[in-house]
Amino acid sequence: MSGRMDIINRIIPNAKAELPLLITHLEKLKIYEKGEGKWYIKSHDASGKERLILDEKKNQKRPRR
Structure with a gap:
């Protein structure tokens, strides 16, 4: 679960x-x-x-506001 949280913290x-x-609800997210x-x-x-949520090479985070 910490791996998912790391990715989410990069976005938010x-x-x-x-x-x-x-x-x-984190365990329900794939x-x-x-x-x-x-x-x-x-x-x-x-x-x-x-849906693409993070592209580390381009340093793009989604969802965009």
Whole structure:
């Protein structure tokens, strides 16, 4: 679980304090590395799409605001 939290903290600094409900549901999130330095999350909707949330090589974080 700490690996997931590390990725989330790169996207949302201080996520534990900013999003306390996230901690209780973190195990339900499917966050995985696909390709070197590209981190994805699997959607929980009917389509089941995957979304890029962090690209370490380009230093891009998503979701964007």
